[in-house]
Amino acid sequence: MQRILDNIIKDTRKWTIEGQVASYIPELAKGDRDAVGICVTTLDGEEFFAGDYKTKFTIQSISKVITLMVAICDNGKDYVFSKVGMEPTEQPFNSITNLEGHDRNIPLNPMINSGAIAIVSLINGNSPEEKFERILRFMKKITGNDTISVNEEVYKSEKATGDRNRALAYFMKSTGVIEGDVEEVLDVYFRVCSIEVTCRDIARIGAVLANAGVMPWNDERVISREVSRIIKTIMVTCGMYDGSGKYAVHVGIPSKSGVGGGILGAVTRRMGIGVFGPSLDDHGNSIAGLKVLEALSKEFDLSIF
Template structure:
């Protein structure tokens, strides 16, 4: 496995040249687009890695998976999905168009920005700082990574340039979808996206979901049902408006982030973390997707 991963990273290092790093968040534009790494953890305790697997990067939209689990624990499944849907939107992840034109009013799913802001608004706490700290501690627990922390430079960059997200938040407030303080919800959202991780961190998140919401100690942190809901939404919506093609090519529950991360789940077997900051036009890591496709071809680990 170790040799396979090394070969795949070397093969797709050149693929990174076909993508571009996210430039709409100024701090992310400083990233080296040629970076590429992978980390795999399996149920037998084996760890395999290659490339730039230990580089730190911000989790970005992969945090939507974590926030969704915590919001369901805090509020219950029925309430959460009364405010946000479960269907693919067919639009880019940061689109605002269907909020006003759709008859459903609520965002299509928790994996697009509008839905994620609603989910972040549901996290319990006395104020934005308390809510974010709860989310951060939850993230540490399920990844068994106590080193996780906020990247303050990326957070400020996100907050200062996140005008479209702010517009979505206030629109959702006007429609009664967000019931609390909008600025608190946005602060939590911008901060959760700005948590520093490595490919190993998100591989641990993948393994947690592969084990139906259990940590390596056997603690059941979220129920099998919540784990199944999250993985299903990762399949249908986790790779933005390219989720259908990704399901055909790769065939694993996955979630990407514009920081370059992809978390993938091989149910009951392993978690996979990818770092590949050069993105395609849909906002997904271009070399990371190709690497995953080749890996699934070799391991025959698709769920379909």
Template sequence: MLCESNEELDVLVEEARPFTKNGKVADYIPELGKANPDDLSIAIHYPDGNCVAAGEVRRKITLQSISKVLSLALVLMDRGQDYVFERVGMEPTGDPFNSIAKLETMGIARPLNPMINAGALAVTHMIKGSSVDERLQRLLEFVKEMAENREVSVNEKVARSEFETAHLNRALCYFLKQHGVVTEDVEPLMDLYTKQCAIEMDCRDLADIGLVFAMDGVNPATGKRIMPADVARICKTFMVTCGMYNASGEFAIKIGIPAKSGVSGGIMGAVPGKVGIGIFGPALDEKGNSIGGIKLLELLSEKYSLSMF
């Protein structure tokens, strides 16, 4: 996707950029710790095919938790709502994304929603295929179709870095396996999940994916339906209620658009019927969201009245 530079967006990016000084890159994943915390970029893709951008838009970004929305969409198409939501709930937690607390204290092992790590691991477990590679390729093909970019791939260095340090996610997997939510071996599931999180693109691709969700599952450039409208609706609803970790309520009030963040500093936004937004700003706040990206979305939402509420 070719995006034109835009002076208004340039001004907003530079207004938000100083806020990156108050954040910190996700150095608990060694490869992500190498990012430049000052980076901040945005792309906005409109249904008529226009795309505008500002900042370091060519900078590559791994999806991390943004991939949770995409794997959920694929699994809902693979398995259907009843199957998926018998195993994963629909409720926000108010806890950090990697918390195990609710699994233990609620008396049921079913993760509360697909946007926390436990829920995302359960969803990834549901991707159909006879091997890690086959399942990954199915997800990757789906992501490439949404982004309209055949170059989208997995960053093997980031995947390896995550696989070697993902001890808490392994603990979540073993807990889920103990209670029958996960039935496969933990290491292959961790291999698939860390590669899923390491799918890499730039914020222009993110904006393209956001636009497909914004347009209820249809690529407006081709008219092709990529997912059923109901799947897009469910995913957007989770983005509103759980997409920004345990800051989702505040985000809904201040900005008011369906969005999903990842600890690499990416944010994918989908303004229903209007635009797809992709943001990259690797300096994170204490909740794990891009601190400059959230400020940029605040400025954008205020200036262009993007809130759906």
């Protein structure tokens, strides 16, 4: 495994020049376009690393997997999916047309920005601070990393430039999808997206999903098998934004990407995968990360199809 990962990183690093780091959030523009790293966490406790795996990056949209777990545990799947759909979209992740004109004007799925903002609004807590702390504690638990924290500079940058997300949120407030204070919901959303992680952290989240909701390193169940199945299914159909169909064909691993350059993968009964590469393609997915996962999937026959 180690030799294979080293070779994959070496062979795919060249793809970074084909993309660009995210710049619509100014702090993300400081990322190293040439960085590429991977961690694989197997369900029998082994971990393998290659490339720039120690580099910290903000979790961004990979956090949508976490908040969906928490929201379903708080409210049950039926209520959550009365507010957010399960259907893929051909539009970009921050599209306004993903909202208006669809059934009951609810977000199409929890993996686009509007859906994730609606999901955050469902998480229990008497204040934005309490909601965020519950999410952060859950993340620390399922990664086994008590040092995880928010990158304050990215958080401030996201909050200062998040006008599109505000438009989405206020539209959902007008249609009754979001209840409560919109700015408080958005503050939690911006903070969660700005949590800093490494490849190992997201690989461990993937391993929990791959192990049907049980943490492989201590056998503690954190979500039900059903919730794990639901989330992995939505990751397959929606996790790579409007590039999800092509990704399913070429890679076939339930995955979730983020514009910070991370990609989380969950191979049921086998492994969790965390990939990092901040150079992005036109869909907002790590361009080298996609090549890494495609090579890994072919090498070990990881596609679910």
